[in-house]
Amino acid sequence: MELDRRRPGQSAITTPRKEADQVEILSGIYNGVTLGTPIAMMVRNTDQRPAAYDNVRDVFRPSHADFTYTAKYGIRAVEGGGRSSARETLARVAAGAIAKKILSVAAGVRITAYVERVQDISMPELETAPEAALVEANEVRCPHAETAERMIERIKAVRLDRDSVGGVVRCHLANVPAGLGEPVFDRLEADLAKAMLSIPATKGFEFGSGFAGTFLRGSEHNDAFVSREGRIRTATNRSGGIQGGISNGEEIVFRVAFKPTATIMRTQQTVDAQGNETELAAKGRHDPCVLPRAVPVVEAMAALVLVDQLMRQKAQNDVLPLA
Amino acid sequence: MELDRRRPGQSAITTPRKEADQVEILSGIYNGVTLGTPIAMMVRNTDQRPAAYDNVRDVFRPSHADFTYTAKYGIRAVEGGGRSSARETLARVAAGAIAKKILSVAAGVRITAYVERVQDISMPELETAPEAALVEANEVRCPHAETAERMIERIKAVRLDRDSVGGVVRCHLANVPAGLGEPVFDRLEADLAKAMLSIPATKGFEFGSGFAGTFLRGSEHNDAFVSREGRIRTATNRSGGIQGGISNGEEIVFRVAFKPTATIMRTQQTVDAQGNETELAAKGRHDPCVLPRAVPVVEAMAALVLVDQLMRQKAQNDVLPLA
Amino acid sequence: MELDRRRPGQSAITTPRKEADQVEILSGIYNGVTLGTPIAMMVRNTDQRPAAYDNVRDVFRPSHADFTYTAKYGIRAVEGGGRSSARETLARVAAGAIAKKILSVAAGVRITAYVERVQDISMPELETAPEAALVEANEVRCPHAETAERMIERIKAVRLDRDSVGGVVRCHLANVPAGLGEPVFDRLEADLAKAMLSIPATKGFEFGSGFAGTFLRGSEHNDAFVSREGRIRTATNRSGGIQGGISNGEEIVFRVAFKPTATIMRTQQTVDAQGNETELAAKGRHDPCVLPRAVPVVEAMAALVLVDQLMRQKAQNDVLPLA
Amino acid sequence: MELDRRRPGQSAITTPRKEADQVEILSGIYNGVTLGTPIAMMVRNTDQRPAAYDNVRDVFRPSHADFTYTAKYGIRAVEGGGRSSARETLARVAAGAIAKKILSVAAGVRITAYVERVQDISMPELETAPEAALVEANEVRCPHAETAERMIERIKAVRLDRDSVGGVVRCHLANVPAGLGEPVFDRLEADLAKAMLSIPATKGFEFGSGFAGTFLRGSEHNDAFVSREGRIRTATNRSGGIQGGISNGEEIVFRVAFKPTATIMRTQQTVDAQGNETELAAKGRHDPCVLPRAVPVVEAMAALVLVDQLMRQKAQNDVLPLA
8 A cells, every 4th residue: 555655664674663654535436436426534543742842933944834834824734744745645655556546457567766876875776666675675766775774774874863863865757658748837847846846845946868868969968769579769868758737658767855854952052033043853754765755656646747748638638730 | 039049050059050030919918018918039040951950860879859759640850850959948048037027026046057067067056156257257057157168169079070979957046035835746846847858958856955965864854944144044054945835935956867969960860650670870069068058048048937826925925814 | 713614513503523624824924923934833633423425425416426436437426425525615714714815914905705595495695795794694694684594494494304405605806906916817716706606515606697687788897987086997896807707896796506415315216337237325414505614615715816916916916017 | 600699780770890810720720730839829819999988988888897896806908898898708719619619529419599489479499509601590599480580679679779678598408428517516517607698798507497497296297217118318407418417328408598689789877986976878789689790609508518528528438447
């Protein structure tokens, strides 16, 4: 079940919060099949410890949303971080599980994300998606076993040091039909970028050759078209499966940067709501590295983008071109 | 005028196409002031040379949208690239000029983008926005004069070599009021990411510390809050002016990666619509580096995102919190 | 509480279903005040009797959604009518209660709907909104006591006859500020029309002079402008408070037609899913006339439209006109 | 051509303004076929007489949008009524022509509107759509020849009397596939109601049995299902082709009320922007009855609603139900 991949307390390198994440389906499913009408699901938060947030009631945690929520709304829910808590990504994973199913049934699409880098520990770049089983084979969700081990060690060391680390998640979308994406504003890469940057703790997005591709010349960067097995393909995939905002049938590949967790156990300088200087050290139970649990969130958001564009494409297809 | 900054033929390092880019205002302005109703503007394309596209009528240009448009629509306009032409960014700059005006009047926001890197030639990182005059002081729109010179040389050399280069545009949004952005899906960084990735030839987006920030630990990365001149500020700005999806009043800074121009004068391998191998060398008049002309497009898209979020914030403000 | 006005089992002339309609607030409220973030509310259906729907499992009830849901989705939830059940209006009333509060705080808007006609029993036309207490003074929600009595008698008689009746709900929106509504597609009357026709069992909408106004000449129909107490007003209100799609500060008045309840206890002719002729008589517990319980639904939908347009207007106001 | 049916100056009973209404297609069509990308069309207003509006510069015309536009925007374009002019319906008819074509190609849908009543002169109610040729056979667009003659006489008499009249347009949508429309907010009748009430000068909307149906009992009003030629049909059509918000395959029928034209040649009382009483008599060239020219606008808006719902339905169809 997708939700278990995001669930806290799943391994030694994640937060020890124990949330059962039991889904109650409220509507849209009838005798085990969908009705076409909206599917509502609910998961109750069962392991709250509001007292753990008493010390931040009037204090702004560094690099958290405490200050901006107060600036925006004039009020904020303190316990558990309120709406700014990354617990909300649970809902994305739940919706994404259905999106993945639709994509699989309607088009055979496969979505595979994994942790490619933790801080400076990086696995070799893959040309095509790894087996999902390799990703799930270790608790850091890196399909390269040796690198995974080093990542896990690093995360454990950092936790002991009461600190945190970030890194990069990479995602492959295989079997996406050519033709998804709109030409101008709702380009497929634009929708993916928005979806990824809407995930808490993200700092960047790149697809295909990404930032590294900007060091190449056009003659080195262009993907030559070739004929292979009766289909038109590209010899290389620096386009990352998207050209002119539209999928070209190659694997869509992109990366998402995640910052080191803002909540750390060390004492930090900050101010309270009146602007007085104060110190703060996190209590509570937090992830020293969000990436392993972010993997299913990245997959879920990618799935939701693809379903949306797939539905648009179906809506447009029947009468074009029209004379 | 903003449109002149995007206009082709403006300097020796851009395409020599001569498009006057004369705007006709069709509605929404009355005796020099806005009416509140939609402003329609039109610019006609006056320097078309359709014959220059005869050789790509049945051929898919590498890393262009020819193949994907055909896959999506079953038909494509060949001349000038049709709707996939980056000429459409003119409309963005025109709309952005009005958005900039609104932001300036309503909130004193200043938007400054510039070319930070061309291929491997990079200027020193700036902490705050440069003077706009420095950006406009040279034809590559890099505010660091020495770096600008080297960039221009590189672009000229690449053109002679019938090749192209890419790079990075950086953008600063100053004086953005704290509180813009929605908590979950329409986070300010998500909207900016979508806006930027919707620009042709872009490959990536990062804000604040970006991908580089993922190499730091949380204790190194967090922005401590401090009190300065009676306002709550952050001592550093790795958050890039956005925390929890919402502006915090610091400068918003982000980078956009642009690939090397796909259209090059060299002979390239490709296939035609029937999958037969063929060769192609561009005719026509093209930019060896799109970055100088992309600067006003980046600014325009940022302005449109900010106006949208500013309007949302105004819509929500009056009755909150409600007891 | 608004929900009690819609609740089944509230009087002798409504369905005897006993639904407690207890609201659980899931998010967005903190120590009794709103947080600005979305407010989620949930009401569980506590008085289900699925067995009562066994006889319609394969049969299409006349003038119900059984056939169209099957045509649209290939499947339908039988028990309780599934998503086609008017129970969904509970959610509208819950959301509308918050919208009413916002309108009251932000602009002093008052919303008053009532039953103006049941079948052919009609109360005298009111020029301005009646007191809310008069509407709630009787179980049919008609503010004219004598008419209300006759309406109640009719509904009781019809129920005894195992039949149903429809009628007209009228609604007044008082203190709506001038300037709400968009000029072309999202005209205020267009948004109200959509909101009202989205309520189950509705057949028509008219505002101001409505269909009757089409029998007048322009010289009889136009509302002359006059100056009254320092404000520009209209001498009459055939415009129904809306001119050119935008509120003019007069009371907004409109009517909504509700058909006689489709579910009746009499035997009716119909077909089953295979097209075979069959007979059907409703079991279960149903309203012989939906109008008394529709009154809070009409008010809720009107409130939601006004909040939406009020927020749009706030979003647009600050920088217009712009020179 | 659809635009000629809306064009001013087409007959003796419409405004004598001479607008050529020549369409220039700006994008989206290539060698006579659509490209899938947006189709932009432009029609320039060629018969402007701004001087005719000098007398209303500071005066609010009764039952016009002059006052509300000023209230909303603080400014208004005086000449020709600015954006509040019904000239904007030209754009709807242009878009509707394409929507009609799509509906015809994709589903064989036929859309037929006509003038059913002018003031108190009404034609007999039709069960199914009349031939389009009958509608176009006379200048008032009423398919019942005798009634049409009386309508024309009335309109001519009213014009001589420097007054105006309104009435009712009825519309039939034939061959609409069952299954269009969403269950709750975007019900097909709700979308049609919004579309119709967004047309200038409209006062009401009803579908199927409409307001008249509220005088019936449920046993008289329900549409029995029957089997006919292997399809499930309804014996009567008081549902107007829509049940539970979704089309049932029967003809969709609805009526739209149009008020008498606000602009009349008689002297009327009003006030100026300062609230001073004044008198006003229209100059300019105006329709004494908008209904004949409103017929293609009603058809266009209906076509746009159907295309939108048809595209939604196509988007949803492929994977339902999902196990």
